[in-house]
Amino acid sequence: MTLTTQDVEKVAHLARLQLDPQATDAYSQALTSILALVDQMQSIDTDGVLPMSHPMDATQRLRIDEVTEQPDRDHLQKIAPATEQGLYLVPRVVE
């Protein structure tokens, strides 16, 4: 499978990455070679093998439903570029 320049631009957009237009070709070549490796793996017969979502043979632990956290809002908001009335402020979102 070969990735086109448009594919690379779309993936970058989904990940909100700003690409240097000069570098797009290089990225598409590099990603194409990664996909070649995937193709190679795809050729292996995996009939009867269950997909593995997690490599460890362990299962999820559960917590008791209790309120244990009392967030320190002022402390947490120190890293935010802008806050007001307890809200985080972000550039206007218009749907």
Place this chain on the structure above:
Amino acid sequence: MQWEAVIGLEVHVQLATASKIFSGASTAFGAAPNSQACEIDLGLPGVLPVLNEKAVEMAVLFGLATHADIPERSVFERKNYFYPDLPKGYQTSQMAEPIVGPGYVDIPLEQGGIKRVRIHHAHLEEDAGKSLHEDFHGMTGIDLNRAGTPLLEVVSEPDMNSAKEAVAYLKAIHSLITYLGISDGNMAEGSMRCDANVSVRLKGEPKLGTRCEIKNVNSFRFVEKAINHEIERQIELIEDGGRVVQETRLYDPDKDETRSMRSKEEANDYRYFPCPDLLPLVLDPAYIDHLRSTLPELPDQKRERFTQQLGLSDYDAGVLSSSRALADYFDRATQLCGDAKLAANWVTGEVAASLNRDGLDITQSPVAPEQLAGLIKRLQDNTINGKAAKQVFAALWAEEAHTADEVIEAKGLKQVTDTGAIEAIIDQILQDNPAQVEQYRSAEEDKRGKMIGFFVGQVMKASRGTANPQAVNQLLKTKLDAL
């Protein structure tokens, strides 16, 4: 041309846990902005989500109540998209292996009978925060208190064919989640939210038409109006030679119309993948069996018991089983007075009307089921008649006294069945109304039945409603006819 609508619903149910699905922060509604968003909810580096056992339990209970398969294993995945109220850049959700497999609910149809609506699956996920678009110097305010609140998303098959069926389905889900106590079901506060997928096709056409998704229709009334509007829009569009475009539309209740929100030309590409921070959830069959044993009696079962065992009408059974609190109230009153039909009449009649008038729900009723049963008992043993019973009820409702007996005593409402006492009143009334007596005597036999009503009314009034109406009727007739 005969058109048919095809509707599927995605219902988001906010689970009534104390803490969030992956963190120990509180889920309480209405707290100061961001006072309940902890490091995990904010998606800060280095944190590790741990799943809330109560959320798991609630999801499984829902699955059991909808006759669903509960797979032994389910997996959390990351649904990737960017939006400021989603601080991590992904929503932790489930996709390929949800916690609740295929199930169904039966909904009552308007024309009678029931329809089975299949549920494709239900999965656990976290809610996002809230964006506040009021003007903050041209910026948007973000409150992340809701981020991480557990949601159960219930995805139906496209089995509904009208807005009314969609509403019946939504009501069935609402009734189930409140019976199970897994959500408060408060649609106004967003505890239950609904997206509707709507398409139309010619009747008999096996292929589905292109669908539109209507977002966030959050009351039973709006769901019906929004879907009806969308069905009409699509039919008109096609009949005018147009084509339905797959898109997301938003319902505007003020204008009663849907409008395009964003076209899916850049179809969302969520790039789901298993969340590396969360291991597969494995449920022991013994745990599921245990939960099954804790299931309360569900609406369908109650409705059946009310009609089959208690002999109520389908209508009364439907009304009384619509909420668990109402059904419990009725059950308690019946248990204490021993007469289900009388209890049903009072609960669906006087109690429901008074609640409605005062804008209360059954849990706020000033008259407890014990008090209502006490009143019904006095009707059963003929201590009071139906007219007095309404006065007693009104007094109990106004909290003038605690028991029916106290009201009956204080207001002297005890029914007079003593023939002598009633006869004395009748004699007085006949003596006071010679003209009416004369009219009665000269009237034809078949007219007399109606005329006797005047005397009955006078006697009842003179006895302040306490005379036994049957006895009054009987004695009056004998006396008048003997004159």
